[in-house]
Amino acid sequence: MKRSVRGVAALVAATLAMMGGNVLAQEKTALVSERDRVSYAVGMDVGKSFAPVANYIDLTAFEKALKNAFAGGQPLQSEEVAKATDASLRMTLAAAQGAPVPGTPPGSQPPAVAKDQVGLMLGDRAVGPALIPLKADLDLAVVLQAMRDSFAQSQPLLSQQEAEQTMQAFMAGKQAEMTRKQASVGADNRAEGAAFLTKNKSEKGVVTTPSGLQYMVLRQGSGQRPTRDSRVRVNYEGKLLDGTVFDSSYQRGEPAEFGLSQVIPGWTEGVSLMPVGAKYRFWIPSSLAYGPSGTQGGPIGPDATLTFDVELMGILQ
Secondary structure (H helix, E strand, O other): OOOOHHHHHHHHHOOOOOOOOOOOOOOOOOOOOHHHHHHHHHHHHHHHHHHHHHHHOOHHHHHHHHHHHHOOOOOOOOHHHHHHHHHHHHHHHHHHOOOOOOOOOOOOOOOOOOHHHHHHHHHHHHHHHHHHHHHHHOOHHHHHHHHHHHHHOOOOOOOHHHHHHHHHHHHHHHHHHHHHHHHHHHHHHHHHHHHHHHHHOOOOOOEEOOOOOEEEEEEOOOOOOOOOOOEEEEEEEEEEOOOOEEEEHHHHOOOEEEEHHHOOHHHHHHHOOOOOOOEEEEEEOHHHOOHHHOOOOOOOOOOOOEEEEEEEEEEOO
16 A cells, blocks of 8 residues: 555546535544644645646535545446436536537537536545545545645645655555554464465365375266366355355356466366366465465455465367
């Protein structure tokens, strides 16, 4: 999570951002805590990004949608209304800049912009989702105060340099925290996997290869075996040790095709042992799977041992 204050803006700038309006809140005159400083820095960044079009949003509606997003609620605005609001904003901005408005006669006025709908759109679908990962660290009232200060071009409680330094330090701390948590989870997963594989290797029918891969033949096959460079067609299901299914061609309703040189080492080794028509169960230690990184954003955690049921349906080349 290495993001500067500019990085926060990048998350939300892809959606048209128009802010204005008034929100009653207890204004801070000083930022006395780190949470205050981070919240104000985030608000400055968002406000600066949206300032050129600040008059096109009802900030009360924006705050309502933002709080709803932080609470895990469904969007307060339908996707259809959001698209219409976005289109209206784009046409209004084009007209204001003297550019032709697509779909309208020359010289005609674009449809009126509903500022409350703009507020809901941005809170629901832009700023809210972008800031949810930081919600435990933010005071929304302070974020909104910084945005209002930015729109009004009043004297901010942080200089731009102070805001950037605040966000850099905050993000560095979050990164360190995530690294510590990942290391702890990885240690637990390694211990769980090692214990499981030690017990599993003595089960009837389980074969352990020199690399540590374990497998069991669920159905014999009689066809050709692929090489490690082959492209194959398979049906498969992958599970964590607790039984959670994280990937399944069965659930998607169609087999998968891929080169054995392009997958995790446990798959490359294991599938190359299978004759066409066979079905095997593999237990893959993390060293032959996704290692200490896991998969970004889940569902496979660091150093997780995995289970796969694989049917080899054909060799494509």
